[in-house]
Amino acid sequence: MNFESILLAIPLIIVGYVGYRVVFPPWNFPKNIPTIPFYVIFLPSILNIDQTELYHLYLKEPLEKYGAAKLFFGSRWNIIVTKPQMLAQVFKDEDVFAKSGNQKKIPHSVIAAYTGDNVISAHGQVWKLYRSIVTNGLQHFDESPIFRNAKLLGNIIGERFEQENKKEVSISMTGLVQRLCLDNISQVVLGFDFATLTSDKSPLHDHLMRIKKQIFHPFFLTFPFFDHLPIPARRRGFKDVEQFRKQLVEHVDDQLVKNYKFEQTTFAASDLIRAYNKDHINRKQLTDNIVILLVAGHENPQLLLTTSLYLLAKYSQTWQRRIREEIMNVFDSKKLLESPLLNSFLYEAVRVYPPLNTIINRCTSKTCLLGTNVVIPKGTYVGYNNFGTNHDKTSWGPDADEFKPERWGDDMESITKNWKHAKNACKVSSFHGGRRACLGEKLALAEMRITIAEILRNYEWTLAPEWDEKMTPAGPLAPLNLKLNFRKVNV
Numbered sequence: 476m477n478f479e480s481i482l483l484a485i486p487l488i489i490v491g492y493v494g495y496r497v498v499f500p501p502w503n504f505p506k507n508i509p510t511i512p513f514y515v516i517f518l519p520s521i522l523n524i525d526q527t528e529l530y531h532l533y534l535k536e537p538l539e540k541y542g543a544a545k546l547f548f549g550s551r552w553n554i555i556v557t558k559p560q561m562l563a564q565v566f567k568d569e570d571v572f573a574k575s576g577n578q579k580k581i582p583h584s585v586i587a588a589y590t591g592d593n594v595i596s597a598h599g600q601v602w603k604l605y606r607s608i609v610t611n612g613l614q615h616f617d618e619s620p621i622f623r624n625a626k627l628l629g630n631i632i633g634e635r636f637e638q639e640n641k642k643e644v645s646i647s648m649t650g651l652v653q654r655l656c657l658d659n660i661s662q663v664v665l666g667f668d669f670a671t672l673t674s675d676k677s678p679l680h681d682h683l684m685r686i687k688k689q690i691f692h693p694f695f696l697t698f699p700f701f702d703h704l705p706i707p708a709r710r711r712g713f714k715d716v717e718q719f720r721k722q723l724v725e726h727v728d729d730q731l732v733k734n735y736k737f738e739q740t741t742f743a744a745s746d747l748i749r750a751y752n753k754d755h756i757n758r759k760q761l762t763d764n765i766v767i768l769l770v771a772g773h774e775n776p777q778l779l780l781t782t783s784l785y786l787l788a789k790y791s792q793t794w795q796r797r798i799r800e801e802i803m804n805v806f807d808s809k810k811l812l813e814s815p816l817l818n819s820f821l822y823e824a825v826r827v828y829p830p831l832n833t834i835i836n837r838c839t840s841k842t843c844l845l846g847t848n849v850v851i852p853k854g855t856y857v858g859y860n861n862f863g864t865n866h867d868k869t870s871w872g873p874d875a876d877e878f879k880p881e882r883w884g885d886d887m888e889s890i891t892k893n894w895k896h897a898k899n900a901c902k903v904s905s906f907h908g909g910r911r912a913c914l915g916e917k918l919a920l921a922e923m924r925i926t927i928a929e930i931l932r933n934y935e936w937t938l939a940p941e942w943d944e945k946m947t948p949a950g951p952l953a954p955l956n957l958k959l960n961f962r963k964v965n966v
């Protein structure tokens with residue numbers, strides 16, 4: 476073999492090796508669970524199918540039969556789990572299925588630079604410290620900004636009737652719902668106001684929109700390896716993310732510390748700043764956690780609110796009507812919490828369309844047994860697929876795929892009991908569960924109840940006929956570019 480042939484052979488060998496690693500799972504992965512073909516995850520980028528259709532076509536059968544499967548995702552082979560018993564084991568055995576977020580999995584990526592090491596992704600003592608700092612502010616909060624913002628959202632919808640001088644207006648919901656959720660989280664948890672509902676110009680908001688495009692770029696999410704390369708747009712992305720992080724914390728810091736009553740404020744962000752002032756956490760840890768409160772705190776409610784508005788439109792003659800009647804004269808948060816139709820509707824929305832669908836951020840710390848016979852090697856990424864768990868026929872019966880709020884019960888006592896039981900038994904995993912259960916569930920559901928009640932009292936809505944009824948193709952799960960037609964409620 477001459478020198479030129481060797482030169483030619485090297486790239487071929489490299490391409491062949493990379494191809495092999497993509498097409499086939501590692502040899503030591505368990506053979507007694509199915510392998511989802513590697514190309515499945517790329518299909519939504521080339522075909523017009525959304526992630527729920529993809530699930531039904533390629534994932535449902537193997538996952539319902541085996542409860543776990545091998546899946547290529549985020550440049551590597553992983554194991555995803557859906558069966559409640561197996562999921563309970565993953566959630567419980569935290570030392571073996573150790574949290575390993577992007578900061579460990581893909582530390583060189585733009586997304587890791589954005590969210591860093593935070594309360595959601597950290598493990599062990601560091602996680603305990605973060606959780607102890609933010610818990611109080613996320614469990615005890617002032618709801619008045621949520622009521623105010625719901626009214627502002629209603630006013631913005633109302634202005635469209637005047638602008639267009641019509642009885643029915645068609646509105647794209649994505650931007651509007653995002654603005655509401657940003658204002659809610661900034662005022663309730665971070666102690667400042669993003670002011671996206673009250674002002675047309677918010678430099679921090681514009682900056683956030685810019686970096687979101689860079690972070691959620693589908694190609695780099697699928698192949699984070701490319702963030703290693705000196706691609707100019709990605710280098711700019713890193714810089715932009717760094718500037719945003721810095722500005723956000725300065726903003727929080729300024730607003731809170733300027734407040735002469737700072738020591739009495741109980742925002743989760745105040746507790747983080749106090750922990751920083753006492754040297755319990757450093758500046759980077761402060762920043763990482765403030766960023767994650769902003770990110771999880773607005774994106775997840777944004778997804779659930781979009782889904783809820785979609786389902787209310789889809790079932791406008793049944794659920795929308797009935798819930799409107801139920802809450803028409805209910806203005807108090809505690810009473811909303813006691814409204815059976817509204818709450819069973821929300822729990823069913825969270826079950827049928829879990830806002831975070833596939834989450835893969837655990838890495839096995841040693842070779843271990845999943846269930847009774849699946850041997851997982853050390854260093855394997857293990858995740859969960861909420862859509863699969865929440866639609867499992869063994870847990871939910873033959874109508875598991877149907878949207879049926881009545882399955883939760885008729886009165887508040889049974890509805891609450893069933894919801895708690897479903898979470899404890901890992902039959903609904905949308906908010907995780909156990910020691911690492913979502914700390915924002917209470918806040919997110921309060922936002923839903925208050926906002927939905929306010930909008931229902933003033934408007935009735937249907938799906939815009941021209942809207943293509945599709946969910947997002949991958950990643951977070953919600954109706955894609957939802958468009959609704961609103962009319963004023965006749966009272």
Ligand code: HEM
Nearest residue numbers: 595768771772775776779830905906907911913914915919
């Ligand atoms: C509909 C809305 C929401 C959904 C569906 C949701 C879902 C989840 C899920 C699935 C996890 C576990 C993630 C994992 O396995 O790594 C989680 C954790 C967490 N969520 Fe939420 N979330 C929502 C809203 C919020 C809000 C509004 C906040 C407030 C900032 C929040 C704060 C957190 C925190 C701090 C954790 C980490 C808990 C821990 O590991 O100790 N979430 N959430």
